Amino acid sequence: MSKSAEGQAPFKVSEETLAAIDRYIAQYPTKASALMPCIWAITDEIGHVPEGGVDLLVEKLEVTRTRVHEVLSFYTMYRTEPQADNVLQVCHNISCHIMGARNIIAHLEKKLGVRMGETTPDGKFALEGAECLGACGHGPVLQRGKHLYEYLTTDKVDDLLDNLRKGEVPRADTDRELEE
Amino acid sequence: MSRNDDRILSARFGRKDGHKLSVYENEGGYQALRSVLGKMQPDEVTEVVKESGLRGRGGAGFPTGVKWGFVPKDAEEVYFFVNADESEPGTFKDRYCLDYDPHMTIEGTIISCFAVRAKLAFIYIRGEFGWLIDRVQKAVDEAYAAGYLGKNILGSGYDLEMIVHKGAGAYICGEETGLINSVEGLKGQPSIKPPFPAVAGFLGKPTIVNNVESVAAVPWIITHGAEAYKAIGTEKSCGTKLWSVSGPVKNPGVYEVPLGIPFREFFNDYLGGMADGEDLKAVIVGGSSVPVLPADEIMNCNLDYESLQQAGTMLGSGGMIIIPKSSDMVELIQVLMHFYFDESCGQCTPCREGTGWLHKLVKKLRRGEGTAEDIDTLEHVCNGMMGLTICPLADAAVMPMRSFIDKFRPEFEALIQETATAGPQTRWPRGEQE
Ligand SMILES: Cc1cc2nc3c(=O)[nH]c(=O)nc-3n(C[C@H](O)[C@H](O)[C@H](O)COP(=O)(O)O)c2cc1C
Ligand code: SF4
Ligand code: FES
Numbered sequence: 001m002s003k004s005a006e007g008q009a010p011f012k013v014s015e016e017t018l019a020a021i022d023r024y025i026a027q028y029p030t031k032a033s034a035l036m037p038c039i040w041a042i043t044d045e046i047g048h049v050p051e052g053g054v055d056l057l058v059e060k061l062e063v064t065r066t067r068v069h070e071v072l073s074f075y076t077m078y079r080t081e082p083q084a085d086n087v088l089q090v091c092h093n094i095s096c097h098i099m100g101a102r103n104i105i106a107h108l109e110k111k112l113g114v115r116m117g118e119t120t121p122d123g124k125f126a127l128e129g130a131e132c133l134g135a136c137g138h139g140p141v142l143q144r145g146k147h148l149y150e151y152l153t154t155d156k157v158d159d160l161l162d163n164l165r166k167g168e169v170p171r172a173d174t175d176r177e178l179e180e
Numbered sequence: 181m182s183r184n185d186d187r188i189l190s191a192r193f194g195r196k197d198g199h200k201l202s203v204y205e206n207e208g209g210y211q212a213l214r215s216v217l218g219k220m221q222p223d224e225v226t227e228v229v230k231e232s233g234l235r236g237r238g239g240a241g242f243p244t245g246v247k248w249g250f251v252p253k254d255a256e257e258v259y260f261f262v263n264a265d266e267s268e269p270g271t272f273k274d275r276y277c278l279d280y281d282p283h284m285t286i287e288g289t290i291i292s293c294f295a296v297r298a299k300l301a302f303i304y305i306r307g308e309f310g311w312l313i314d315r316v317q318k319a320v321d322e323a324y325a326a327g328y329l330g331k332n333i334l335g336s337g338y339d340l341e342m343i344v345h346k347g348a349g350a351y352i353c354g355e356e357t358g359l360i361n362s363v364e365g366l367k368g369q370p371s372i373k374p375p376f377p378a379v380a381g382f383l384g385k386p387t388i389v390n391n392v393e394s395v396a397a398v399p400w401i402i403t404h405g406a407e408a409y410k411a412i413g414t415e416k417s418c419g420t421k422l423w424s425v426s427g428p429v430k431n432p433g434v435y436e437v438p439l440g441i442p443f444r445e446f447f448n449d450y451l452g453g454m455a456d457g458e459d460l461k462a463v464i465v466g467g468s469s470v471p472v473l474p475a476d477e478i479m480n481c482n483l484d485y486e487s488l489q490q491a492g493t494m495l496g497s498g499g500m501i502i503i504p505k506s507s508d509m510v511e512l513i514q515v516l517m518h519f520y521f522d523e524s525c526g527q528c529t530p531c532r533e534g535t536g537w538l539h540k541l542v543k544k545l546r547r548g549e550g551t552a553e554d555i556d557t558l559e560h561v562c563n564g565m566m567g568l569t570i571c572p573l574a575d576a577a578v579m580p581m582r583s584f585i586d587k588f589r590p591e592f593e594a595l596i597q598e599t600a601t602a603g604p605q606t607r608w609p610r611g612e613q614e
Contacts, residue, residue, distance in 0.1 A: 027343060029300065029383060035365030040346055063365065074367040075348035077307045093269045094468055095426035095501055097515050131351065131519055132269040132468075133308055136426035136499065137433050146310030174279075174311045 011052020017045045021060055031061045035071055039078055048079040084119045084126035086164050089143045092129045095136035104140045105129075107154045111161055124165070138173070147172035188400045188412075188420050189393065190436040192281040199315060201322040204283040210328060212399035213287050216294060217336035223253075225295035229398060231406035233418030238263055238354075238391030239467065239497050241485050250378035251296045251386045259382040260298040261363070261389040262289050264305040264316075265347055265354035269468035269519060270499030273422040274392035276434045278305070278312055281396075282319035286342070288395035290328060291402060293340050296388050300341050304359055307347040317344045351523040355571045356389035357381075358525070369525045370571035393422055413439035417484035421495070427502030428455040440484040447479075451502075459505040462587070466496020468516055469576030471583030472503070493583075509588040510595050513581060514542045520577035531574035534565040538581055545592065548599040555585060555592055 020041040021034075028034035038061065042053045049057075054068050072078045090108065092101050105127075109115055112125050119126040135141040138150035142157075149160060150173040163170045191207070192198030204210070216225055230245025251258055262285065266274040277285055285303070293301050303320075305313050320342050323329045331339045345363055352358045353368035360382045362368035381387025397419060401409045410418045417439035423446070424434045430452030437446060443463075447453065454460055460475040465483075471493040473481070481491045488495050503512065521539040526532045541558050544550050562582050565574040585592060 027341075030364075032365040033363055033383075036348060036362065037346065039348070061365070067365070070367055071365065075307070075350050077347075077349035092515065093519060094464075094512060094515050095270055097512065098427050098501070098503065098507055130308075131522065132267060132271075134266050134272045134275050134306065136270050136272050136501070137424060138272075139426065143308060146314075148308075148311065172311075 011050055011055070013042060013045055013053070013056070017041050021056075025060065032063050032067075035061055035063065035068070039068075039072065043078065047083055048081055050080065085124050086144055087126045087128060089128045089130035089133075090116075091131070091133045091135070091139065091141050091143075093132040093136075095132070096139035096141060099139040101140040103154065104142070104152050104157060107157055108161075111157070125161075144169070148174045150174070187436050188409075189277065189281075189284070189396050189422055190434070192284075193276055193434065193436075194280065198280045199282055199319065201283055201319070201326060204281070204287075208403070209283055209399075210287055210326075212402040213290055213328060214334060216291050216402060217334050217338055222295050222297055225291060225402070228406050229295065229401060232401045232409040233406075233413075233416070234394065234397055234401060234409065235417070235485070236391055237393035237397075237421065237498065238389075239268070239469075241495060244390060244394050247378060247390075248292070248296050248388060250376065251388065252379065255297065255386045257383075257385045258296050258298040259385060259387040260289065260293045260296060260301040261356075261359060261382070261387065262301065262303040262392055262395055263354060263356065263359060263389050264303055264309075264392050265351075265359060266309075266392075267306055267351040267354050268497045268499055269516070270426055270464060270501040271424055271467050271497040272426075273424040273434050273498060275309060275312060276422070276424075277392050277396050278309075278316050282316045283323065284399060285392050285396045286319060286323050287328070288398035289342070290323075290333070290340060291398050292388070292390065292395050294338055296386075298388070299339055300343070302343050302345045302363055304345045304347060304353070304363065306353075307349050313344060313346050320344055350525075351519075352525045352571070352573060355573065358571070359389060360387060367525070369527050370573075372570050414482075414484050414486070416486055417495075421483070421498050423483070423498045423500050425451055425500045425502065428458040428504050429453065429502050430455055432502075437483070440482050440487070443478050443481045443483055446483060454502075454504065460502065461505045461507060462503040462509075464499075464501040464503070464580070466494050467499035468501065468519070469572075469579055470494040470496045471579050472587060473583075474587050494579075509584055509591045510542065510545060513584045514539075514546055516580050517542050517577065520573065524573060524577075528569040528574065530565045531569045531577075534561050534574060535577050537561045538577060545595055548595075548602075550596045550599060552593070552596055554596070555589070558585060 021038045024034040024037040025031055042049050057068050058065050090105055112120055114120050114127055116127050116129050133141055133143055135150055140152045141150045197203050226245050226248045234244045235241045264274050289301050329342050347353055350368045353362045355370045357371040358368040377387040413419050420436050421439050422434055422436050425432050435450050462472050462474050463478045464472045473493050481487055485495050517539040521535040524531045524535045541554050562578045566578045
């Protein structure tokens with residue numbers, strides 16, 4: 001099934017992921033229409049979709065390899081390479097910009113010693129710009145995986161980085177129990 | 181309707197547990213569905229929504245019931261998509277709906293699906309809303325368990341399945357044909373209309389795409405009647421609208437108000453005016469894709485479709501961006517042109533090349549290498565884009581670009597003047613933005 005590069009472990013996903021893929025195929029009206037959720041299922045387990053994952057999708061969904069590659073490259077959230085432990089995506093769109101995203105970006109660049117679009121040499125942090133994250137009235141904001149950190153200040157950024165360095169992902173504002 | 185009167189869409193916003201089925205049911209939730217299933221015909225539901233004057237809240241403002249009426253009556257297979265791709269800069273209202281009150285949107289979707297005889301509904305949520313997708317999925321699971329979804333809903337014989345679909349980061353998937361293509365497992369590139377999705381959409385079958393806020397209003401309309409909804413707002417802009425407000429006002433956030441209220445009142449009474457030390461310069465009233473209005477113009481506007489159009493802008497998504505005096509307009513338009521350039525799907529030459537040129541030219545001005553001719557060139561590029569593409573993304577870039585020049589030309593000229601005397605400067609944004 002896999003034709004991964006020499007020296008790399010062959011591609012393998014868990015039984016759960018395979019079951020999820022089969023579930024999506026049953027749920028969606030055509031096999032091909034299950035492509036996006038199946039890409040997510042692989043991504044959820046291993047963080048990206050390597051070539052072996054493409055093989056799996058081609059086989060399961062009966063779509064062409066080109067089509068899988070097209071879809072993987074069209075959407076910004078799909079990745080085909082391993083990612084840094086912490087991909088920090090800072091919104092640089094208009095509302096966050098007005099509310100000071102520039103300062104947050106400058107602060108992150110200084111603290112991490114990398115520029116936007118780069119990864120720290122230890123592979124722990126990648127700094128990326130993001131378009132509007134749908135949190136404009138709560139800006140500036142940054143996202144790490146499922147967590148959205150809002151109302152950022154340089155102090156909050158420092159706290160966040162300290163926690164992430166210790167391997168802890170702090171609660172985000174959006175993880176809250178909803179309160180008045 | 182005063183501030184604390186019965187709110188149609190936002191009654192549970194900000195409330196603990198407002199997202200739970202039990203809370204929603206206690207407050208009359210799913211009663212509208214009960215009054216529809218087995219008691220009304222699909223076309224009667226469409227008629228009520230038509231009568232109510234409800235217009236699409238995703239941006240274009242097309243009458244919702246009229247759109248439903250385009251689905252051929254004899255169609256065997258109909259699909260329904262709830263558009264929760266919410267990626268228009270400045271817009272964050274659908275997120276509030278789904279976060280605080282997912283069942284209202286779910287109930288609205290079930291009724292809407294019944295009206296157009298759909299058997300499968302997708303809620304397409306942008307991929308970045310990871311936590312929200314989990315929350316909505318939980319609510320959908322609850323609705324299945326309670327018998328509001330699945331086979332033979334509430335014993336009525338009506339079947340409906342609902343899939344929460346996770347997007348993967350592409351603004352263009354918010355455009356309805358891009359959205360449909362995306363769920364077909366393709367790149368999310370828009371298709372030429374006609375055919376309109378209501379006739380030939382998902383898998384070539386009749387498909388309705390509606391914004392979250394549009395379907396969320398449906399249960400209230402069913403329960404209270406078309407007349408009651410129509411009584412709110414103005415003659416042509418009926419009902420209430422959610423405004424998501426960002427920028428340095430005292431109280432940014434999401435507000436529900438009747439359509440047609442004066443901006444001045446909204447600004448002073450709801451937003452609390454500007455934050456300390458800030459002055460109002462301009463407002464982009466309906467999301468980043470609509471023309472900007474300077475403070476003195478917006479201050480005399482009412483917040484409804486017709487008034488805003490008359491003032492030269494659009495209600496759009498209701499993503500209201502407040503721009504303070506301290507902002508540099510050329511800098512802000514650079515941020516926006518970077519966005520549209522990045523998000524063009526590349527199918528149409530005027531859009532792909534045009535957004536690229538607009539971005540390059542604005543950057544040139546900001547680098548301090550601009551000349552007066554560049555302003556003319558910007559306008560020239562805009563003329564070559566507007567109305568000439570498959571989808572309105574090209575127009576969405578042109579509208580802010582043109583209006584920033586029209587309304588704030590002195591700022592562009594001053595920058596060019598400054599350059600002529602002081603020589604090239606390096607200005608932020610740099611790096612990624614360049
Ligand atoms: C570039 C572009 C992006 C769009 N993004 C959204 C979006 O995020 N959410 C949305 O509801 N409509 C969006 N729309 C509008 C949709 O195409 C469509 O008109 C809308 O979902 C219809 O629903 P409504 O009639 O209930 O408003 C977008 C349109 C364009 C051209
Ligand atoms: S106008 Fe732009 S975004 Fe829309 S289809 Fe054409 S290239 Fe794609
Ligand atoms: S502009 Fe930053 S979240 Fe919308």
